[in-house]
Amino acid sequence: MNLMEYPREDYSISHFARANSYELAGRELYLVMDSGLDYILTIDEEKCSWHIKGESAKQAPYMCFKADDTTFFLSFDVSDLENHTYVLDFEQRLVTQLICRKGVHPVNPHIMERVFTFGAIRMLGYKLPYKRHTFSAEHLGTTVQWRWSPQLFTRHAYLESDWYRITWEDEGAAAEDFDETNEMLPSTDEHAKYIKIKENMFLFSLTEETEERMLGDLQHFRCDNLTLLQNYDRMMQVGRGVGDVQRSGEAGYRHIFVPLAAFGSPVELPEAFLNARNPFTV
């Protein structure tokens, strides 16, 4: 039989999602955050238990992926309205926390609030490091093709500190998936943040907020946040997506929390695409 025709599921952009790493199972991590709130994570092979120092613990199933031998991307849903994501960098004993919350915007419940906090991992016998992961403009100018599945790839341009721009080929899986929604928009510029984790490793976090504000009920995906830990040494990224989706034939929206991964390669993009004005900024 031709195993390329193996009857597999349609995983879309989760197709190349990595195996969950249970390497942190059995560990308790004490995170000293710059917000002044210390977080304690206790991890086993099924759940991550977490609490702020002095408060009661809660637990949730988690996703955990490695971006290199010592850097972990850990994410879990606290509820359908709140997701916590950590980049745990054991090489430098640093941590970045991203908390995403829905339902906090007074008008649109889909709009997702994102709060980044930096900190350090307390480890026995070591001083707390003074360095931090940091918002960065260092990899602005990067253009990259990300392959999400054998059929699906997208091309990203990171041009401004708070935005990213995406494109794809005229034909193919990406065009089938994304053309209809994006044809209603003046451009594909979207809200994004870039955080430098270490040399050649960045946390890229995009939120489809512009799309949400402009299209609202005209789209299926509502203000999703995709956060990916990008390793530019190996040209790979791992991460997760959270948000709301309306499936065809279903009334209402369903919360999604999906793993993501892609293989990267350099790409040259047309000057006209790169130089086009971002219509969403003054």
Place this chain on the structure above:
Amino acid sequence: MNKTNTGAHYGFTQYCYPKDYELSGKRFELKEGADTFILDFQDREFVSCTDNNGECLSQYEALKLDDRTHIVFFGEFITTAVLDLENGFAVLSDLKGTRYSFCEISGMQQKGHRPGYTEDMTGTHVRWYFGNERYLENTYNEDGTCTCIWSPRTDRQRTIPAKYIRVKDGIYLCQLDSTSPFRSDIPQGFSKIIMLQSYEHLETVGCIYSPALNEWRLISGYAMPPEV
């Protein structure tokens, strides 16, 4: 600054996943008939393997293909172990990868079929990408051979000996034994290729091995239909 690169400094190992240290501190007893093998992963670096010939301590490297399936390389030459902790089975090669044992893992409940040699892969035609534009194209043949094309030497095609093992649904172990052409993307002399392949996710993890140097390099990658 554009941070992308073609991975030339890694070559065929560019897309290799981070190493898997989950097995550290774990001990597995593998049984095939009257034979017993013990794999004792002492830490993140060393494994002790005990069989009928005695105990041998060596360095190991491991990768994960799915949440509960690990591939491990260790030994004086190259021994391959696939641990399927979902179904309680293991596949273990001999010292040089010439013969495989299909074992139960003691203390685990066995589910599904025991792994074994298979003809399931016959007729599969696939291109495995291990880095930017670096690939190995395989056609798995009925007679237990594999026809290979190594990038960028698309002008060269070789049909070489192969071993095909079904590990579990959608997951196969494939071992190719031959030399690769000069000026292909695989480093010269790294002639043995061992891949644990998922046809559910079209990903592979494994290694390339040089019998001459007695060294291996871990690899990972994804599959594409060759015509794409």
